[in-house]
Amino acid sequence: MATYLTVDLGGTKIATGFVTLDDAGQAAPVVEDLRSVPTEAPRGGDDILRRLAALVADRVRDRDGLAGVGIGSAGVVADGTIISSTDLIPGWTGQRVAETLAETTGLPVGMVNDVVAHGLGEAHHGAGRGHARVLSVGVGTGIGGAIIVDGRPVTGAHAVAGHIGHIAHGLGRGVRCSCGTLAGHIEPVASGTGLATLYNLMKDDAVAEVASGKDVSDLAAAGDAFATEVIARSARALGEALGGAVNLLDPDAVVVSGSVAGSGAPWWDALRAGFADGAMALTRTIPLLPGALGGAAPLVGAAVAAAQAVG
Ligand SMILES: [Zn+2]
Known part of the structure; x- marks a missing residue:
């Protein structure tokens, strides 16, 4: 000890x-x-x-x-x-x-x-325990990630490896990312902040704007069909991006944590569906595990x- x-x-x-x-x-x-x-x-x-x-x-x-x-x-x-x-x-x-x-x-x-x-x-001590190669993804205000191989972080040539929020996805095209690009990164449409952005972009003019991802989750939990659709679109896109990431990295497990990952079954179902579509046959079997340490x-x-x- x-x-x-x-x-x-x-x-x-x-x-x-x-x-x-x-x-x-x-x-x-x-x-x-x-x-x-x-x-x-x-x-x-x-x-x-x-x-x-x-x-x-x-x-x-x-x-x-x-x-x-x-x-x-x-x-x-x-x-x-x-x-x-x-x-x-x-x-x-x-x-x-x-x-x-x-x-x-x-x-x-x-x-x-x-x-x-x-x-x-x-x-080491949470959901990825016992897996030699872990891709850890945090979905909260932003989207962050880390690659842990044999217990050590893989940080890359410029110490930025793992920045999974800044990989390309068409849903983000034209939406300003925190890194500055408009080319279409996943973070500005799939983080907690991104959920609110996507809701406000997709909504009819008559529908009131939301201020946060939690607002969208709360609306969906109250049975709002449009908020549910926004969450499904956002989570599906993130799942597709994670599918691409596992095709590149081939980890033993993906651990998904953060406030948005705690938002419930509709988000996870859409994430898994997008992942299944984006991953190749051999990487589709890689488990997506909810974080265990909070x-x-x-x-x-x-x-x-x-x-x-x-x-
Ligand atoms: Zn970015």
Whole structure:
């Protein structure tokens, strides 16, 4: 057994907690003593890193015998440094996070992107457990992904591998993606935000606009046929994209998590139907599994990253 201080740093909050992993992999991870503070992203990267280091130092003092620190962070992460970040966190690009935390704590630090942390958690201790090659897909405000092979993330030549929200699908053509393109990416029509976008694009003028994907889910749950149709279209398109992704990667399992994935059977049925159409005969049998760790996945995955940094 080894316990790690773990951090999940996003655009709105910095979540921390202690995670104990069973080295033999038998017992489930224990996540405890969660504490969150606002990221206060507009204060900028230097300020965030200063406050993060103080928070981590404070938390490390709370607990004896920690084996390391694990962090999953928003932004593209390479060698413990943020090499690219959206405007959501100004000045986060270039921050040498892992080095700073190692100096502050004197402990080994493992750092990955937050979506990769989620995937590591699910692959090692969640729905992907026992599968050697896992494609992890998170469908929430945006769509993120991670490829985990033999327990390690595959990050690619530019540390961006796994960005499954930014693969092509015709349903997204003409809809602005968070990456800027109008060419037709899957994220702007299949994320939670994308569900609302698609609803507002497809609706008759007489129908009121919705503000969020949850609005669409709520309407569908109340029996609204048009909202149900929008969810089916959106999820089917994502399923087709996942079919293409498994044809390329041929994983043992696909783990699908996030708020939209929690929206119920109609979404999953359409996802599976699109997947069956998009996948080849041999990849069609790859299981699409709902995530098992929920909100704990990024912290569990950060602990895995820490354990891998320890060696
Ligand atoms: Zn994109």
